[in-house]
Amino acid sequence: MDDLALILFDVDGTLVDSQSEIMAAMQDAFAAIAQPVPNRDAILSTVGLSLEQAMIQLVPSDCDAGIIPAAVNAYKHSYRKSREAGTMSALYPGIADLLCKCRAYENWLLGLATGKSRRGVNALVEYYNWGGVFQTIQTADTHPSKPNPVMLQAALAETGVPARRCLFIGDTTHDMQMAVAAGAGFVGVSWGYHPVDRFDAAFRVVETPQAVYQTIKDWLELET
Numbered sequence: 001m002d003d004l005a006l007i008l009f010d011v012d013g014t015l016v017d018s019q020s021e022i023m024a025a026m027q028d029a030f031a032a033i034a035q036p037v038p039n040r041d042a043i044l045s046t047v048g049l050s051l052e053q054a055m056i057q058l059v060p061s062d063c064d065a066g067i068i069p070a071a072v073n074a075y076k077h078s079y080r081k082s083r084e085a086g087t088m089s090a091l092y093p094g095i096a097d098l099l100c101k102c103r104a105y106e107n108w109l110l111g112l113a114t115g116k117s118r119r120g121v122n123a124l125v126e127y128y129n130w131g132g133v134f135q136t137i138q139t140a141d142t143h144p145s146k147p148n149p150v151m152l153q154a155a156l157a158e159t160g161v162p163a164r165r166c167l168f169i170g171d172t173t174h175d176m177q178m179a180v181a182a183g184a185g186f187v188g189v190s191w192g193y194h195p196v197d198r199f200d201a202a203f204r205v206v207e208t209p210q211a212v213y214q215t216i217k218d219w220l221e222l223e224t
Contacts, residue, residue: 003107004107004109004159004160004161004165005107005108005109005161005165005166005167005220005223006109006110006111006135006136006155006156006159006161006165006166006167007102007108007109007110007111007166007167007169007216008110008111008112008113008136008152008155008166008167008168008169008184009110009111009112009113009168009169009170010048010112010113010114010168010169010170010171010172010175010192011112011114011116011121011124012047012048012089012114012115012116012193013044013047013048013170013171013172013189013191013192013193013194014092014169014170014171014175014189014192015091015092015095016089016090016091016092016095016124017089017090017091017092018089019044019193021079021082021087021089022043022044022047023040023043024078024082025075025078025079025082026038026043026058026075028074028075028077028078029055029071029072029074029075029078030071031074032070032071032074033059033063033067033070033071033074035059035060035063035067035071038058042058043058044193044194045057045193045194046058047115047171047172047192047193048114048115048146048170048171048172048174048175048193049115049140049145049146049174050115050140050144050145050146051072051075051076051115051117051140052068052072052145053145054115055068055071055072055075056068059071076117079120080119083120083123088123088124088127089124091128092191092209093209094208094209094210095209096128097209097210098209098210098212098213099130099133101213102213102216103133108216109135109136109159109161110133110134110135111134111135111136111137111138111155111159112134112136112137112138112139113138113146113151113152113155113168113178114138114139114140115139115140115145115146115174116139116140117139117140117141118137118139118141118142121137121139125137135158135159136154136155136158136159138151138152138154138155139151145174146172146174146175146177146178147173147174147175147176147177147178147181148178148181149178149179149181149182151178152166152168152178152179152181152182152184153182156182156184163182163183163184164183164184164223165220165223166179166182166184166185167184167185167186167187167203167216167219167220168184168185168186168187169187169189169212169216170186170187170188170189170192171188171189171191171192171193171194172192172193172194173194173198173199175188176188176198176199176201176202177201179201180201185203185219185223186199186201186202186203187202187203187204187205187206187212187215187216187219188202188204188205188206189205189206189207189212190205190206190207191207203215203219204218204219
């Protein structure tokens with residue numbers, strides 16, 4: 001179908017509010033390497049990056065590089081224990097309805113492109129009964145970290161949709177830069193982890209999931 005469109009979503013800070021889980025796991029990770037925990041803004045500025053890249057930015061530069069893997073492993077262990085205890089990131093209000101509306105269009109293919117691990121994404125898919133919702137799921141396990149466009153390019157290759165018919169919905173500049181590098185459109189959401197005044201290359205910045213839905217329609221009309 002020539003009118004196919006790929007609507008890709010970031011996860012943390014866009015679909016789910018994982019801030020408390022991220023902060024708790026970071027506290028455990030930095031305790032494990034005997035380093036002070038970075039402040040909240042610094043931690044949230046790395047959301048969207050692969051975990052390794054986030055740690056490279058957050059761990060003091062004068063530390064031995066060998067502690068990066070230890071911090072990554074401690075973070076993963078903490079996050080996994082939290083999930084096993086029944087903790088799950090909450091959907092932002094209106095997200096469930098947004099996904100339902102998007103699925104009503106046969107020519108809209110939905111996907112995820114996230115810095116989360118495949119294990120973490122699978123847990124969300126199972127918890128929120130998202131089986132069959134997303135036609136492509138790209139994670140940091142098998143791709144370079146955002147803003148490298150490889151993750152988005154893999155989603156395009158998997159679905160057969162050209163970049164000009166792909167719109168990425170995200171909350172960070174890492175998302176925006178990845179979309180721009182791949183030749184896709186970008187919509188920034190205001191409820192996530194990066195200031196909206198940094199979304200200088202966005203087609204639009206929106207404040208509600210309802211506005212995301214209308215923006216997708218508006219963008220596709222321009223691309224037709």
